[in-house]
Each structure stands twice: as structure tokens, then as C-alpha cells.
Amino acid sequence: MIAALPRRLLPEGLALPLAGLTLALSLVMLASLLLGAGEVTPTRALAVLAGGGDDEARFVVGSLRLPRTLVGAAVGLALGMAGALLQAVSRNPLAEPGLLGVSAGAAFAVALALWLGASATTLRVAVAQAGALAGCLCVLGVARLRGLGNDPIRLVLAGAAFSALLAALTSLLLLFDQRAADEIRFWVIGSLSGRRLADLLAVLPSLALALAITLLVARPLAALALGERVASGLGHRPGRVRGLVVLAVALLVGAATAIAGPIAFVGLVVPFAARALAGPDIRRTLWLCLPLGPLMVIGADILSRLLVAPSELSLGVLTALCGAPVLILVVRARRLPSL
Amino acid sequence: MSPSAFPRRRVAGLALLLGLAAAQSALATTLETAHGPVEVGDDPQRVVTLYEGALDAALAGGVVPLGAVTTRGGDGVAGYIDDYLDARHPDAEPAIVGVVREINLEAVLAQRPDLILAPPQLADEQYALLSRLAPTVVPPTRPLAADNWKHEARLYGQALGREAQLEAAIAAVEERAQALTEALADAEVSGEVSLVRWMPQGPLVMSERLFASGLLAATGLTFSDGDLVNDRGVHSDPLSLENLSRVDSDWLFLATLNADGQEALEAARTSPAFERLEAVANDRVVPVDGQLWTSANGPLAAQAILDDIEAALLP
Numbered sequence: 165m166i167a168a169l170p171r172r173l174l175p176e177g178l179a180l181p182l183a184g185l186t187l188a189l190s191l192v193m194l195a196s197l198l199l200g201a202g203e204v205t206p207t208r209a210l211a212v213l214a215g216g217g218d219d220e221a222r223f224v225v226g227s228l229r230l231p232r233t234l235v236g237a238a239v240g241l242a243l244g245m246a247g248a249l250l251q252a253v254s255r256n257p258l259a260e261p262g263l264l265g266v267s268a269g270a271a272f273a274v275a276l277a278l279w280l281g282a283s284a285t286t287l288r289v290a291v292a293q294a295g296a297l298a299g300c301l302c303v304l305g306v307a308r309l310r311g312l313g314n315d316p317i318r319l320v321l322a323g324a325a326f327s328a329l330l331a332a333l334t335s336l337l338l339l340f341d342q343r344a345a346d347e348i349r350f351w352v353i354g355s356l357s358g359r360r361l362a363d364l365l366a367v368l369p370s371l372a373l374a375l376a377i378t379l380l381v382a383r384p385l386a387a388l389a390l391g392e393r394v395a396s397g398l399g400h401r402p403g404r405v406r407g408l409v410v411l412a413v414a415l416l417v418g419a420a421t422a423i424a425g426p427i428a429f430v431g432l433v434v435p436f437a438a439r440a441l442a443g444p445d446i447r448r449t450l451w452l453c454l455p456l457g458p459l460m461v462i463g464a465d466i467l468s469r470l471l472v473a474p475s476e477l478s479l480g481v482l483t484a485l486c487g488a489p490v491l492i493l494v495v496r497a498r499r500l501p502s503l
Numbered sequence: 504m505s506p507s508a509f510p511r512r513r514v515a516g517l518a519l520l521l522g523l524a525a526a527q528s529a530l531a532t533t534l535e536t537a538h539g540p541v542e543v544g545d546d547p548q549r550v551v552t553l554y555e556g557a558l559d560a561a562l563a564g565g566v567v568p569l570g571a572v573t574t575r576g577g578d579g580v581a582g583y584i585d586d587y588l589d590a591r592h593p594d595a596e597p598a599i600v601g602v603v604r605e606i607n608l609e610a611v612l613a614q615r616p617d618l619i620l621a622p623p624q625l626a627d628e629q630y631a632l633l634s635r636l637a638p639t640v641v642p643p644t645r646p647l648a649a650d651n652w653k654h655e656a657r658l659y660g661q662a663l664g665r666e667a668q669l670e671a672a673i674a675a676v677e678e679r680a681q682a683l684t685e686a687l688a689d690a691e692v693s694g695e696v697s698l699v700r701w702m703p704q705g706p707l708v709m710s711e712r713l714f715a716s717g718l719l720a721a722t723g724l725t726f727s728d729g730d731l732v733n734d735r736g737v738h739s740d741p742l743s744l745e746n747l748s749r750v751d752s753d754w755l756f757l758a759t760l761n762a763d764g765q766e767a768l769e770a771a772r773t774s775p776a777f778e779r780l781e782a783v784a785n786d787r788v789v790p791v792d793g794q795l796w797t798s799a800n801g802p803l804a805a806q807a808i809l810d811d812i813e814a815a816l817l818p
Contacts, residue, residue: 227775360775474731474749475739476705
């Protein structure tokens with residue numbers, strides 16, 4: 165029974181790409197521990213990993229690079245999965261949480277909470293998830309409007325307008341309270357620097373819940389891709405499936421935004437690459453998103469440390485630089501794949 | 504054209520100009536500004552300052568402007584200006600006419616100014632509009648340097664007809680810094696000092712060419728920006744937390760735009776990288792008001808900063 169379970173869960177032909185990607189992810193995570201903007205060289209960091217090393221290197225590797233690597237893995241996982249789910253449920257390959265205003269919703273909710281006087285760390289996760297949920301519902305509401313749902317680019321345009329609205333509201337809040345503005349301005353850009361393991365622990369329960377929901381809805385969601393009638397015929401309830409997916413996306417995006425700020429394009433690039441490797445079936449896509457998301461976020465984070473050392477770039481800036489060309493590529497492809 | 508015709512005409516023109524200038528000299532002074540010579544009235548009554556340094560200089564000269572811009576990150580003038588106004592001119596409250604980068608021209612116009620004291624590097628378009636409202640004094644652009652404020656304060660003083668008061672105020676700052684240097688030397692306080700603004704992602708290291716950095720240096724301490732700030736920037740990019748040791752001076756002044764500097768210090772203390780600094784371990788971190796330390800300038804601001812330095816470093 166137990167031996168049969170993984171085989172039933174893991175679709176055929178995925179073992180090899182999954183193994184390759186997991187290997188690549190391990191290498192990138194190792195690189196993330198070895199490389200940085202500071203004076204701790206890869207050699208000194210290796211000494212730490214071997215159990216020795218000097219005091220400064222131990223601190224930099226253990227207290228700075230390790231937390232941001234793990235936080236980056238969680239953020240990448242959450243955003244990659246959220247993108248894949250949102251794209252499947254809206255049947256739109258461009259449905260990216262960052263592009264559609266889900267991240268902006270989470271960011272706005274946090275800014276609102278800060279403005280109302282909440283201290284930054286305590287409420288942030290729940291508030292960001294509530295904001296992401298509201299953003300999700302708006303997006304899907306728009307997607308179900310007649311005519312819009314069938315046109316991916318119009319949906320993205322609507323999402324861009326929605327994001328701009330939320331960004332304007334966030335700016336308005338920041339203008340009202342300039343002192344709070346300075347504190348959260350850097351957070352609004354998105355970064356992994358200075359994040360602690362405690363931040364990661366705060367979002368682990370909701371990540372676990374989202375993963376459980378995903379496990380539950382993967383199969384009905386794949387059936388939904390064949391059309392509502394087919395899915396109903398197979399005994400699934402489309403409305404409930406959609407509701408659960410939206411909940412999972414909100415949990416994932418809210419968690420990622422709460423610890424790293426809004427980070428765009430990960431939810432676009434990761435499912436795009438996963439589909440290119442494994443085909444359009446959502447169950448296969450989701451499997452590959454597991455290693456691909458962390459791979460992209462940690463990779464971008466390493467670049468953010470190296471490009472302008474001794475300072476650092478914002479992670480959000482780098483993912484946008486990597487992701488925007490992919491968006492243009494997808495849009496310019498002769499025919500958008502319909503999901 | 505004969506060789507002598509042009510010079511003759513020029514001489515005639517010059518004479519005419521001189522005559523005009525002589526006729527007006529009882530009423531006006533001509534100042535050398537970034538936009539060429541500007542004529543200002545002798546005793547301006549309705550002054551609007553569009554720069555924190557100009558507001559500071561005007562108050563130091565005994566003139567309370569009718570309008571002023573907000574301090575960085577605030578809704579009104581800087582806290583130290585508020586305190587000064589409460590003490591000396593409790594009834595005066597300059598109207599806010601915008602922020603330094605975004606001046607509300609209608610609010611300026613509403614004050615019906617007869618003199619506008621503008622920031623250096625005022626945009627040309629802004630100057631074109633402002634100079635139609637009133638004589639507008641823009642200090643000539645200088646490369647960023649810690650004592651630019653003295654040149655600027657002198658120019659604003661001339662514009663206000665209060666040269667002597669501002670010379671005295673600048674001299675008082677220099678004397679105070681000298682006295683503090685001696686007091687610190689007697690107390691055997693010395694060493695390197697850095698000024699940073701703390702961000703959760705990493706600190707912004709303030710340039711040694713800033714106003715407050717110059718005052719720290721003027722009290723005999725060695726100011727260090729860790730070679731992290733380029734020649735034109737006022738501060739570095741957010742420094743990687745891995746490189747905090749570069750600003751680990753004997754004394755660390757922590758500027759914050761928060762109402763409560765102590766709160767910002769506690770926020771910084773939640774970062775393990777910050778906790779490891781020598782200056783933190785030795786309890787030599789001094790939280791200071793970022794509005795005063797990284798936004799303001801002028802003789803009053805200098806005195807307030809020297810107050811802070813004295814309170815923090817003298818036992």
C-alpha cells in the first residue's frame with residue numbers, strides 16, 4: 165500500500181526531470197551558502213560547512229546565508245505553486261499573482277495594517293493572506309466576466325490596472341504617514357536580506373495547509389481542465405474546487421509576501437518552465453514547480469548579492485528582470501496555449 | 504564697423520547700467536546666485552523658504568518666514584525648528600508650502616512673498632516660475648561638501664539683510680565645535696565615528712560630505728563612511744548585512760526618521776548582524792533624530808547637533 169502510494173502520486177516520466185531539478189536545487193542552495201556580498205569567501209564558508217571555520221564565517225553562513233536560503237526556498241515554492249494553481253483555475257497562462265494584483269493586495273493589506281498601528285511582525289502573515297484572498301477573488305471575478313475570461317491578455321491588463329490601483333492606494337497610505345513609509349518602503353520592494361528563521365516558522369503552518377489543499381484538488385483541477393461538464397461527470401464539484409484553489413493561492417501568496425515582500429514574475433516563469441518540461445497537465449506541472457520555484461528565487465537572490473557588492477540589489481528587481489522577457493516571449497508566441 | 508564703434512557703445516551701455524544701479528542702491532542689493540545676479544529688496548517682510556537650510560538661516564538671522572517646506576519624512580517643519588519657534592516666536596507658525604522636491608506654487612503665491620529663498624539645485628523650470636512671484640535666491644551649485652551650509656547661510660543672510668547676524672551664528676557654531684573638541688579631548692573621548700540610517704535589509708551609510716558628518720569631524724572625532732559612498736551620493740545603497748563590519752567604528756550614530764529613536768534602536772537590535780557590532784557590545788550606539796541629522800542644515804541645526812554630540816559623548 166505504502167509502496168504503491170508514491171507511484172500513484174507521481175505521474176509517469178517525471179522521475180528523471182524531478183531528480184535532475186532536485187540535484188540542481190541542491191547545488192544552488194550550496195552556492196547560496198558559499199557566496200555573498202561580504203568578505204566570507206567560498207573557502208571560508210566551506211570550512212564552516214565542514215564543521216570548522218572562524219567565528220565570523222560561522223555567523224555569516226549560519227545566521228545570514230542559511231536563513232535567507234531557507235526563506236528563499238519557501239518563497240519560491242509558494243509563488244511557483246500559486247502561479248501554477250492560479251493559471252489552471254483561471255485557464256490562463258499569464259495569470260501570475262504578481263501581475264494580477266494578488267501580491268499587490270497582500271502588500272496593500274500589510275501597509276494598511278501598519279498604518280492602523282499594527283506592529284510589523286505579529287500580524288503580517290494573517291493580514292497579507294487576507295489581502296491576497298481579496299485580490300484573488302477580485303481577479304477571478306474579473307476573469308469570469310463575459311469575454312474577459314477567454315482573453316488572457318485582457319485579463320492581464322485588468323490585473324495591471326488593479327495592481328496600479330492598489331499600488332496607488334499603498335502610496336497614499338505611505339504619504340499619510342511618512343515616518344512609517346521609510347520603515348516599509350524597502351519591504352514593499354521585496355527582498356530576502358535580514359530575514360530570520362523565525363519569520364519562516366511563522367508561515368510554515370499556512371504553507372503546510374496550502375500544500376494539503378493542493379494535494380486534495382490536483383486531480384479534480386486536472387479534470388476541470390477538460391471542461392466543467394466532464395469534471396462534474398467525473399464526480400467533482402467545480403465550484404468547490406475553485407474555492408479551494410483560491411484559498412490555497414491566497415495562503416501561498418500571502419505567506420510569501422509576508423516574509424519577502426511582493427516578488428513578481430516567479431509565478432509566471434516557474435509554471436511556464438514546468439509546462440515546457442512536463443506538458444500542460446496540472447498534476448505534472450505542480451510536481452516540477454516544487455524544485456523550480458526555489459531554484460529561481462534562490463538563484464536570483466545569489467545574483468542580487470553578487471552584482472553590486474558590497475551592497476545588495478532587491479530580489480524583486482532581479483526577478484522582474486528575469487521574468488519580464490519570459491512574459492514578452494509568452495505573449496509574442498503565435499498562439500497562447502490555452503489551459 | 505570701425506574698430507572703435509563697438510567699445511564706445513558698450514561703454515555707454517555700462518554707464519547707463521551703473522547709473523540705474525546707483526539710483527536703486529538705496530533700496531536693493533544685488534546677489535550672485537546660481538541664476539546670475541538677482542536684486543533683492545533691502546528689508547524683505549514676506550519671506551518664503553523652500554529649503555530647510557534657508558528656514559534655519561532665516562530664523563538664525565531673526566526673520567520668521569511666512570512659508571516653509573516640510574522636513575524629510577515629516578508633515579511639518581523639523582522638530583528642532585518647532586522647539587526653537589516655541590521658545591522664541593510662540594505665535595509664529597510658517598505655512599507649509601510643499602515638500603522640497605515638490606513645491607506647491609499656489610501655496611507660495613498665497614503668501615504674496617517679496618523674497619523666496621530656494622534650495623541649491625532648484626530645477627530651472629521651477630526657478631522660471633518662482634522668480635516671477637518674487638526675487639528668488641538660489642545658492643550656486645557646489646560639489647557636495649560638509650561646509651556648504653556656511654556658504655548658503657551667508658547668501659541667505661545677505662538676501663535678508665542680516666549678514667552680520669548670520670556671520671555671528673556661523674562663528675558661534677565654529678567656537679562651540681572648538682570648545683567641544685577640547686572638552687572631548689579632556690574627557691579622553693576619541694576614535695572613529697560613523698553615521699548610518701538603519702534599514703531591516705541593511706544600513707544606509709551616510710557620506711562624510713554631509714552636514715552632520717562635518718560637525719562630527721569638527722569635534723575632533725574621525726568620521727568614517729567606510730569608503731562605501733560615491734562622490735555624489737549622500738548615502739550608500741543598503742549595505743549587505745554581511746559587510747556591517749565596515750561601519751563598525753568606535754561610535755555609531757544611528758539616525759532614524761522614527762519619532763522615537765530608541766524604538767528604532769530596538770528594531771535594529773533584533774538583527775543578529777547588528778548585535779555583533781563592537782559599537783553595540785560597548786554600548787556606543789547613539790540613536791539620533793534623522794530629521795535633524797540627515798535632512799536639516801544651518802546654524803541652528805548645527806547647534807542642535809552639537810547638543811546631541813555633547814550629551815552622547817561627554818560623560
